[in-house]
Amino acid sequence: MATNTAASLQPPLDTQAWLNGVRSAWQRSGLRITGPRLRVIETIVSYHAPFSAEQLYTDLCAHNEAPGRATVYRTIDQLHESGWLARIHGATGEEGYVPCHPGHLHHLVCTKCGQVMSFEGCNLEELLARIAAETGFSVEGHLLQLFGRCANCQNTLP
Amino acid sequence: MATNTAASLQPPLDTQAWLNGVRSAWQRSGLRITGPRLRVIETIVSYHAPFSAEQLYTDLCAHNEAPGRATVYRTIDQLHESGWLARIHGATGEEGYVPCHPGHLHHLVCTKCGQVMSFEGCNLEELLARIAAETGFSVEGHLLQLFGRCANCQNTLP
DNA sequence: GTCACTGCAAAAGGTTTGCAACGGA
DNA sequence: TCCGTTGCAAACCTTTTGCAGTGAC
Numbered sequence: 001m002a003t004n005t006a007a008s009l010q011p012p013l014d015t016q017a018w019l020n021g022v023r024s025a026w027q028r029s030g031l032r033i034t035g036p037r038l039r040v041i042e043t044i045v046s047y048h049a050p051f052s053a054e055q056l057y058t059d060l061c062a063h064n065e066a067p068g069r070a071t072v073y074r075t076i077d078q079l080h081e082s083g084w085l086a087r088i089h090g091a092t093g094e095e096g097y098v099p100c101h102p103g104h105l106h107h108l109v110c111t112k113c114g115q116v117m118s119f120e121g122c123n124l125e126e127l128l129a130r131i132a133a134e135t136g137f138s139v140e141g142h143l144l145q146l147f148g149r150c151a152n153c154q155n156t157l158p
Numbered sequence: 159m160a161t162n163t164a165a166s167l168q169p170p171l172d173t174q175a176w177l178n179g180v181r182s183a184w185q186r187s188g189l190r191i192t193g194p195r196l197r198v199i200e201t202i203v204s205y206h207a208p209f210s211a212e213q214l215y216t217d218l219c220a221h222n223e224a225p226g227r228a229t230v231y232r233t234i235d236q237l238h239e240s241g242w243l244a245r246i247h248g249a250t251g252e253e254g255y256v257p258c259h260p261g262h263l264h265h266l267v268c269t270k271c272g273q274v275m276s277f278e279g280c281n282l283e284e285l286l287a288r289i290a291a292e293t294g295f296s297v298e299g300h301l302l303q304l305f306g307r308c309a310n311c312q313n314t315l316p
Numbered sequence: 317g318t319c320a321c322t323g324c325a326a327a328a329g330g331t332t333t334g335c336a337a338c339g340g341a
Numbered sequence: 342t343c344c345g346t347t348g349c350a351a352a353c354c355t356t357t358t359g360c361a362g363t364g365a366c
Contacts, residue, residue, distance in 0.1 A: 068348040136309030151294030
């Protein structure tokens with residue numbers, strides 16, 4: 001039943017590949033590649049931790065030619081809906097976005113530095129089957145996110 | 159290694175027990191039991207789906223003697239921090255609260271009617287160990303939520 | 317009587333919207 | 342040229358805050 005028995009770790013985001021992926025996705029969908037949009041995605045790949053919409057806008061404002069607030073929000077929405085941006089739920093409630101490739105992924109978040117790693121294959125089949133049997137629910141989806149300390153942050157103080 | 163091999167399903171929320179639990183928790187912590195707070199928790203147990211702060215305030219306003227907005231928000235914060243209210247992440251991004259008993263729980267949300275069931279014991283030890291080994295992270299916590307259709311909603315149209 | 321709690325009203329913060337001008341394809 | 346995109350500014354919605362009065366214990 002489970003064809004995917006091992007969790008497969010994703011390599012850290014290749015920013016060049018991500019930028020290219022977004023550009024060609026835009027092209028394929030007939031969306032226009034404009035200066036403001038490019039500035040948005042270039043700033044996104046510069047982050048090493050989840051970011052918020054307002055933070056992205058503020059950072060863009062610190063440079064010349066910042067896009068308007070509306071453009072930033074609209075571009076984020078687009079990327080999120082097409083799967084190029086994942087929503088991250090912080091361990092303490094904050095929300096943020098992280099660049100990723102479209103597909104079913106889970107995230108592992110460092111609670112110290114914010115670094116995020118992705119993995120797919122979560123082996124929940126057994127649990128889901130049991131829950132379904134016990135509750136009568138038909139389980140259709142799930143949200144799984146892990147929190148911890150990355151290798152670099154394990155030996156540092158809080 | 160895994161001492162907890164079966165997921166244990168929680169019975170549906172016993173509203174009387176929840177109300178009593180909250181009251182005695184307040185008492186134990188030296189918090190005062192006031193009219194406005196009681197009106198808040200009584201409205202909370204009347205819900206059958208996750209609710210937002212503003213929705214709770216609005217519903218309270220529809221009756222006499224509604225607490226002020228600040229009181230509603232402050233009471234929600236308190237209940238959330240002490241574990242009597244769980245944050246629910248909707249399948250499509252909306253956030254909400256659901257009454258629950260303090261402890262480590264996961265939630266199963268009906269995407270049609272919003273009904274929420276809780277369970278504990280998620281058997282993730284193996285997955286967590288593998289991820290830890292592959293990434294060098296020390297995994298310290300996780301967020302797991304399931305989405306599906308409850309027994310009542312399975313045979314109804316979208 | 318004391319001190320935590322409350323309500324109000326204002327401020328703060330984040331996000332969305334309408335619309336005229338702009339500019340990729 | 343055409344139509345999607347942009348920027349602006351205002352509107353909107355949710356949440357937070359300060360403070361004087363109130364009320365639980």
